[in-house]
Structure formats: C-alpha cells, structure tokens
Amino acid sequence: xxxxxxxxxxxxxxxxxxxxxxxxxxxxxxxxxxxxxxxxxxxxxxxxxxxxxxxxxxxxxxxxxxxxxxxxxxxxxxxxxxxxxxxxxxxxxxxxxxxxxxxxxxxxxxxxxxxxxxxxxxxxxxxxxxxxxxxxxxxxxxxxxxxxxxxxxxxxxxxxxxxxxxxxxxxxxxxxxxxxxxxxxxxxxxxxxxxxxxxxxxxxxxxxxxxxxxxxxxxxxxxxxxxxxxxxxxxxxxxxxxxxxxxxxxxxxxxxxxxxxxxxxxxxxxxxxxxxxxxxxxxxxxxxxxxxxxxxxxxxxxxxxxxxxxxxxxxxxxxxxxxxxxxxxxxx
Amino acid sequence: xxxxxxxxxxxxxxxxxxxxxxxxxxxxxxxxxxxxxxxxxxxxxxxxxxxxxxxxxxxxxxxxxxxxxxxxxxxxxxxxxxxxxxxxxxxxxxxxxxxxxxxxxxxxxxxxxxxxxxxxxxxxxxxxxxxxxxxxxxxxxxxxxxxxxxxxxxxxxxxxxxxxxxxxxxxxxxxxxxxxxxxxxxxxxxxxxxxxxxxxxxxxxxxxxxxxxxxxxxxxxxxxxxxxxxxxxxxxxxxxxxxxxxxxxxxxxxxxxxxxxxxxxxxxxxxxxxxxxxxxxxxxxxxxxxxxxxxxxxxxxxxxxxxxxxxxxxxxxxxxxxxxx
Numbered sequence: 001x002x003x004x005x006x007x008x009x010x011x012x013x014x015x016x017x018x019x020x021x022x023x024x025x026x027x028x029x030x031x032x033x034x035x036x037x038x039x040x041x042x043x044x045x046x047x048x049x050x051x052x053x054x055x056x057x058x059x060x061x062x063x064x065x066x067x068x069x070x071x072x073x074x075x076x077x078x079x080x081x082x083x084x085x086x087x088x089x090x091x092x093x094x095x096x097x098x099x100x101x102x103x104x105x106x107x108x109x110x111x112x113x114x115x116x117x118x119x120x121x122x123x124x125x126x127x128x129x130x131x132x133x134x135x136x137x138x139x140x141x142x143x144x145x146x147x148x149x150x151x152x153x154x155x156x157x158x159x160x161x162x163x164x165x166x167x168x169x170x171x172x173x174x175x176x177x178x179x180x181x182x183x184x185x186x187x188x189x190x191x192x193x194x195x196x197x198x199x200x201x202x203x204x205x206x207x208x209x210x211x212x213x214x215x216x217x218x219x220x221x222x223x224x225x226x227x228x229x230x231x232x233x234x235x236x237x238x239x240x241x242x243x244x245x246x247x248x249x250x251x252x253x254x255x256x257x258x259x260x261x262x263x264x265x266x267x268x269x270x271x272x273x274x275x276x277x278x279x280x281x282x283x284x285x286x287x288x289x290x291x292x293x294x295x296x297x298x299x300x301x302x303x304x305x306x307x308x309x310x311x312x313x314x315x316x317x318x319x320x321x322x323x324x325x326x327x328x329x330x331x332x
Numbered sequence: 333x334x335x336x337x338x339x340x341x342x343x344x345x346x347x348x349x350x351x352x353x354x355x356x357x358x359x360x361x362x363x364x365x366x367x368x369x370x371x372x373x374x375x376x377x378x379x380x381x382x383x384x385x386x387x388x389x390x391x392x393x394x395x396x397x398x399x400x401x402x403x404x405x406x407x408x409x410x411x412x413x414x415x416x417x418x419x420x421x422x423x424x425x426x427x428x429x430x431x432x433x434x435x436x437x438x439x440x441x442x443x444x445x446x447x448x449x450x451x452x453x454x455x456x457x458x459x460x461x462x463x464x465x466x467x468x469x470x471x472x473x474x475x476x477x478x479x480x481x482x483x484x485x486x487x488x489x490x491x492x493x494x495x496x497x498x499x500x501x502x503x504x505x506x507x508x509x510x511x512x513x514x515x516x517x518x519x520x521x522x523x524x525x526x527x528x529x530x531x532x533x534x535x536x537x538x539x540x541x542x543x544x545x546x547x548x549x550x551x552x553x554x555x556x557x558x559x560x561x562x563x564x565x566x567x568x569x570x571x572x573x574x575x576x577x578x579x580x581x582x583x584x585x586x587x588x589x590x591x592x593x594x595x596x597x598x599x600x601x602x603x604x605x606x607x608x609x610x611x612x613x614x615x616x617x618x619x620x621x622x623x624x625x626x627x628x629x630x631x632x633x634x635x636x637x638x639x640x641x642x643x644x645x646x647x648x649x650x651x652x653x654x655x656x657x
Contacts, residue, residue, distance in 0.1 A: 067405070100436060100437055100438050100440075101438030101439075102438075103435060103436055103438050104436045104437065104438070108436045108437075110436065110437035110438070110440050110441065111440070112437065112440035112441055113440075117404060117441070118433070118436070118437065118441075120429070122424055122428045122429070125397075125424055125425070125428055125429055127394075127397070128393055128394040128395075128396070128397020128398055128400070128401065128425055128429075129397050129400055129401040129404065129425075129429060130401060131394055131397060131398045131401060132397055132398035132399060132400055132401015132402040132403070132404065132409075133401040133402065133404060133405055134401070135398050135401065135402050135407075136401065136402035136403075136404075136405040136406070136407045137405070139357060139383065139402070139407060140405075140406075140407075158393060159393050159394060159397070159424070162389070162391035162393055162394035163394050163397075165389060165391065165394075166388070166389060166391065166394050166395070166398065169389065323438075323439065324434050324435050324437075324438055324439035325434070325435050325473050325474055326434065326474065326476075326497075326498050327434050327439070327442035327443075327444070327497035327498055328497060329495050329496055329497060
C-alpha cells in the first residue's frame with residue numbers, strides 16, 4: 001500500500017476542507033437514513049458511511065473540466081463533486097427540485113453542469129460509459145480526465161473487462177477508482193472472485209498501472225489519486241486505483257445484516273476515516289478542536305437546510321411523467 | 333435521377349456524416365480494414381483515417397457503451413453492430429443506459445447516437461444469425477427504431493436521424509442491400525415517424541416494414557391479378573410510429589393485414605393490430621390479420637428456412653381466406 005502523505009505538508013484550510021467534506025457526507029447520509037425511516041425517502045437507499053475518505057480524497061483533485069461517473073452508491077461522489085446538497089436531498093425525496101428532477105432518485109443523481117455524469121445502477125454499466133466519455137475527450141483533443149467509480153462487485157462483470165481492454169488499447173484518459181468494500185451486496189468478495197479480495201492485479205493483464213491503497217486514509221487517497229490524475233493527463237492511458245474500504249451500514253436500508261460478523265463490523269468502525277483524520281490533524285497541531293467544532297456546526301446547518309428544502313419542495317407535476325423521454329431535435 | 337443500391341445509399345449517408353460534421357465518427361467490428369461485414373464502409377478507413385473509422389474489439393457492450401458515453405458529451409457517434417443478433421450482447425447499454433439517460437437526468441444529458449445494425453433472415457445463417465429484434469427495441473421508450481425498405485428512405489431517414497438527438501436503432505435488412513432504387517441528386521430528408529404509401533389501393537391494406545415491404549408489394553401485384561386492390565403501407569419507423577397513415581387507409585379499405593418477418597408471439601404486428609381495432613373497430617369488415625413467421629428458431633436448411641419467412645403467396649392466400657375475397 002502507498003504511504004500516507006505527511007499531514008504536516010497540508011495547508012490548514014485544506015485540512016479543514018477535507019474534514020468538512022467528509023463530515024458533510026457522513027451527516028447527509030445519516031439524515032437520509034432518518035428520512036428513509038420516516039418514509040420520505042423510498043426505493044433503494046445505499047449510504048456511503050465509512051467510505052467518505054475515497055470520494056473526498058479523490059474527487060477534489062480533479063479540474064472542473066474533468067468528469068466523474070460512478071455507481072448507485074453515489075451521494076458521496078456527488079457531494080464531493082460539488083453537487084448542491086439541497087438538490088441531492090430533494091432528489092432522494094423525489095422532489096421536482098432534485099438534481100434529476102425527481103426522476104432518478106438516490107441511485108441516479110446527475111449534474112451535467114458539474115460534469116457529474118451520474119450514479120448508474122446496473123452493476124458495471126457505468127464503465128463502458130466512462131470509456132465513451134474518455135473517447136469523446138480524446139477525439140475533441142482535450143486533456144480532461146474521466147474518474148470512474150465502481151465496486152468490487154463490478155469486477156466480475158464482462159463490461160469491466162471489456163472496458164479495461166478498450167481503455168488500455170486506445171490509451172484513454174480514465175482513472176479507474178475501485179471501491180473495494182469487500183462485499184458485493186451480501187456476498188463476500190472471497191466467495192465471488194477467483195483471485196480473492198485483493199483486486200488491483202486484475203489490471204495487470206491489460207497493461208494498466210495499478211496500485212492498492214487504504215481507502216480509509218484520506219491523505220493516502222489524496223496523494224495516490226493526485227499522482228494518478230497527473231499521469232493520465234499526460235495522455236499515456238488509464239490508471240487503476242484500488243481503495244480498500246468498508247461500508248459501516250448495510251448494502252441498502254433493506255439489508256438483513258446477517259452476512260457479516262458484528263465483530264468484523266466493529267473492528268472496521270474503529271478505523272473510522274473521519275475520526276482518524278481528525279485525530280491526525282489534532283495530533284499534528286494542524287487544526288484546533290474549536291475549528292473542528294465550528295466546521296461540524298456548519299455541516300449540521302447545511303444538512304438541516306438540505307432536509308428542509310427537500311421536505312418543502314413540490315413533487316414533480318403530473319405532466320413531468322412525459323417530459324425528457326426524448327430530446328428535442330438538434331437545431332441546424 | 334440515379335439508381336442506387338441500398339448499400340450504397342447507406343455508404344453515401346455515412347460519408348456525408350463524416351464530411352459535414354466533425355463530431356461524427358464510426359465505430360464497430362471490422363468496419364475499417366475489412367471494410368464492413370456487408371461492405372458498407374469499404375474504403376472509409378483510407379479516406380477518413382483510424383481516428384474516425386474505428387475498428388473495435390469484439391466487445392459489443394463496451395463499444396456501444398462508448399458510443400453512448402461520447403454522445404453524452406456532445407459527440408455524434410455512429411456505431412455499427414455487425415448484426416442485430418449481436419446487439420443482444422450490448423442490450424444493457426442500449427436499454428438500461430442509452431434509452432434512459434435523458435429521462436433519468438431530467439433532460440440534462442442527451443444521447444445522439446445512431447446504432448446501425450443488420451437485421452433479418454433468409455440467408456441460411458441458422459438460428460443465431462437470422463433474427464429480427466426491431467420490435468423489441470420499439471417497445472422501449474427513449475429509443476427510436478428506423479427500418480428503411482428502399483435506398484431513397486435509407487439515405488433520407490439517415491439524414492433525419494443525424495438531426496435527431498436520441499439513440500436510434502437503424503436496422504438495415506441484409507437482403508435489401510442489393511436492392512436498387514431511385515435516389516435524387518439533390519438534397520432531401522425523410523422525416524422519422526412518417527409512414528409511406530408504397531402503393532395506393534382500395535380493397536385491403538397491407539402494412540409492412542423493412543424486408544416485408546417487398547413481399548407485400550409482390551403480394552399486392554398478385555392480388556391485383558384477381559382484381560383485388562391493395563394499399564401497401566411501409567411503416568419506415570417503428571418508433572415513432574405513424575399510426576395515422578395506417579388508420580386512414582383502413583377507414584378506406586376496411587380490411588387490413590400486417591406482415592412481419594419475426595415471430596408472431598410478441599411481434600410488432602400485435603401492437604399494430606391492437607391499435608387499429610381500438611381506433612376503428614367499426615370500420616373493420618373482418619379481424620385484423622397478422623402474418624408473421626411461426627414461433628420457431630430459424631433452421632439452416634433452405635427448404636425449411638423458407639417455410640418460416642412470409643412470402644407473397646402466403647400473404648395472398650391468407651388475405652383471400654381471411655377476408656373471403
């Protein structure tokens with residue numbers, strides 16, 4: 001695993017921003033779970049609790065003209081990309097003000113302006129799309145990169161292997177971000193993958209440089225991804241980063257929680273990425289405890305506003321059922 | 333007016349796209365060095381280069397998905413899937429992604445993607461290479477399905493497809509590539525969703541699309557020998573569907589048969605038949621006749637393969653029997 005970037009080198013405002021973003025995702029997800037229990041969020045709700053360090057370590061390294069695309073556990077990616085928490089929460093609640101107009105829901109957040117190209121809910125399905133976005137970038141002769149998130153479950157899909165091959169063959173600007181949380185829904189990765197739980201070696205046959213990092217260490221993610229992006233931007237082809245992770249809650253709210261030992265869950269929760277970063281910062285004297293308290297209060301306010309906005313927003317009008325099935329013809 | 337093979341009409345349409353729009357590029361299996369399994373893109377690689385005429389690995393899911401992804405950021409890809417049978421391998425990208433992105437993103441994203449593919453049987457290619465799935469795709473909201481039967485329409489509808497901002501299944505029938513037809517020199521378009529009256533008539537309406545249009549026309553000529561006047565309607569598109577032209581015809585003829593190459597169960601003829609009887613039940617002098625291939629996989633041997641593809645005699649006999657003509 002890559003070594004952790006020395007926290008000493010981090011500017012105070014950057015440290016505070018990282019802490020704030022991770023906490024925002026945590027609190028957003030906790031609120032989403034409460035809204036689910038209240039019946040305001042329905043359908044499937046997959047929370048990112050425990051995996052915040054990956055999105056926050058990875059996505060802010062991108063430029064505005066880069067692209068992010070991922071899977072259905074997408075709230076963290078969206079927030080880290082700057083999608084308005086109000087619009088995201090409204091989407092979870094199926095409101096017209098949601099970032100997908102209430103038509104996508106939790107699994108399908110979109111914000112084209114922010115180049116957040118969607119949460120995609122067919123496992124592995126976003127990988128070919130990422131290839132296409134990267135191909136488009138290349139044909140347009142731009143130097144943007146595409147960051148594509150996927151889970152350990154996706155690597156057994158044919159689309160994963162097809163995408164790896166094409167990305168490497170055509171030297172496409174893709175940062176493959178594997179979030180390995182060790183379970184494809186309820187199935188242990190060791191019971192679903194011949195190669196076992198450590199996956200990054202799967203990139204080797206495709207000649208894609210690959211590395212494995214601790215996805216609970218936001219500084220490790222930040223450093224590795226930053227290097228990865230720089231390499232991809234040179235135009236030499238994709239990179240593959242496996243971030244080892246653990247989701248603290250169930251696969252979705254419907255999870256029976258019967259396939260993991262409580263001991264295992266507790267052990268992983270003791271490595272909480274937000275707690276770790278907070279402690280590291282305090283220990284290094286990087287941030288004062290009062291700074292962190294202040295940041296937490298701000299986060300609480302943002303989440304509260306997001307909830308209120310979602311609750312108070314109107315549902316989509318009935319005619320919205322029929323809009324945007326087809327795009328309008330091009331004007332030319 | 334020049335005569336042109338349907339194959340050449342499609343080639344011309346593709347060249348226009350590459351010449352006129354720098355956002356267009358072609359991608360698919362063996363379209364470059366090999367020139368296309370049906371030779372539609374022969375010579376393209378030399379003319380346009382490998383950036384814009386892209387031979388892909390045999391990975392339908394990723395190259396169709398790559399078409400979708402590039403369309404999401406404003407390219408206008410034209411993807412060739414060698415035959416419609418192979419589109420099944422890419423169905424996740426076509427149905428779960430291409431067809432859904434505009435709706436799920438509430439219009440933030442569009443997918444201006446043309447998927448060209450080859451449909452139909454009759455070439456003794458057996459069960460896995462002789463199918464027609466246009467009807468399946470036509471049932472998916474968010475997709476357009478274009479099924480030209482003439483060189484004129486192939487070129488005209490391809491031009492219209494390029495201006496449409498939606499994912500399009502553009503299905504070319506393998507046995508029509510060598511069909512000749514008149515194609516004007518001057519520019520024209522054939523709008524999507526407008527059926528064509530291939531032959532006017534008064535006694536019975538024959539509705540068909542793609543390869544079955546010729547069958548219906550041939551049947552109409554034979555029926556005429558018995559003084560039965562048929563109106564042949566070529567749907568040209570399954571989505572959007574021009575039901576109005578069909579309904580207007582049925583109001584006049586009071587009899588209608590829908591001719592379709594694929595299986596009867598789940599066939600698009602069922603949708604048409606249902607729509608007709610809902611709209612003009614009182615105008616009908618008899619049940620809406622569905623003439624489809626039987627529900628069997630395509631066999632290899634020519635004699636029994638021919639038994640599963642509707643032909644003119646089959647249409648003539650069915651029409652006479654069904655309507656007591």
